[in-house]
Amino acid sequence: MKENRLPDTSLRVVFLGVVLLGGLGSQTSCDNGCPSCSREESQGTTHRLDSPGVAGSSVNPKVAETAAVLEQGVAILDFKFEPETLTVSPGTKVTWVNKDDEPHTATSSVKPKRFDSGVLDTAQAYSFTFVEPGSYPYFCKLHPHMTGVIVVK
């Protein structure tokens, strides 16, 4: 499967910055104390696979390289999430980009929802870092028949 990388280097720099600063301003998706929320542990730390859900506090010396590898993308195009199923390793930041002329969202299907991009107009993007292994189904709130799933393993 073609790996979706962010094409724009400057974007990548910005996202790195976001990843490093992310722990400072937590968003509503973190308020429920969900252990897999990206922003609680987005200070460049990675998690050991044998202790899922535990917020690691050790700084990984290879953080820059890790951040570059652990980024994947989903394109929202033609009223579809592409790829519909995206499998990533724990700690991967997934970025959705809306390439359609219609606004869309990427909203977690479970309650309480794990993530919600809010409305993305054309060319707008949203990122969420998945830490805990599992399956994360989501859909577009405006066009709920549009569905996708992020599989973290």
Place this chain on the structure above:
Amino acid sequence: MNEGQGALRDGVDRRGFLKCAAWAGTGLVWTVSGGVLSSRAFGQDAGAEGGRSADFMFVQISDTHIGFSKDPNKDPAATVREAIQKINALPNAPAFVLHTGDITHLAKPAEFDAAAEVLKGLKSEVHYVPGEHDVLSDETKPYLERYGKGTKGLGWRSFDHAGVHFVGLVNVVNLRASGLGYLGAEQLEWLKKDLEPVKDSTPVVVFTHMPLWTIHEKWGWGTDDSAQALQDLRRFGSVTVLNGHIHQIMQKVEGNITFHTARSLAFPQPKPGEASNPGPMKNVAADKLRDMLGITSVDVVVKRGTLALVDSTLA
């Protein structure tokens, strides 16, 4: 547009109205009489129906999407203003206008303000229900702040006019992954109670954004839990359901219930199966756009429970 109106009781002579409303030449007249639907194009003789007077007339507009600015319409505010001009110029003023939602495109405050500014141009009062674009990500507050007065719950309510019972429903919040619209238990309970005192012979008009019958499940064109609502409506002699959302005209009759969807005033959407997605049709020549946008006028004869739905385009 002002010729030959015929003798008026307290409404408009239908033939005269049709002449005046035929600004498009592409209008379709749908008449419901005793649950049987018939249609004919403008110009065809009304025949045996004769010049029956309407008791009152109202207009439905839909899907103005203020804030949208891509192909095929970079300026929906302009097309909406054109529609407003035509509505204001109708020989008999509509009793009111119903807007069946997607007032804005992204529910931004600036878009709500711009929409209000444009729609202020209507001489008639307007009753709104939201579209999913107006309550993006279940943010109902911006919509309700502006249009929630007198409504219940997430913006539903009913009112009576000249012996007709009008019900505005909200089926665009808490959309589930089924893809279809959603009314919810609280609203369905409210509807049941609201309809209780209404006589079977009272014509009922239901207006809501997403279609209450399933047109195309794959594109979310339908409402997940409308069955109970339709069950509660079955005892009435005349029920007309007016919807938007699909940006084209579709019609269906089920016993005494007539379902009718309206064109958008912003951009057309493809017919089911004619495109890979329901997004805006982009390859529309500039001179063809106005053929695909329009309004619906409804003239009502209360005692007979007949509603003549007249779809006309902006062209």
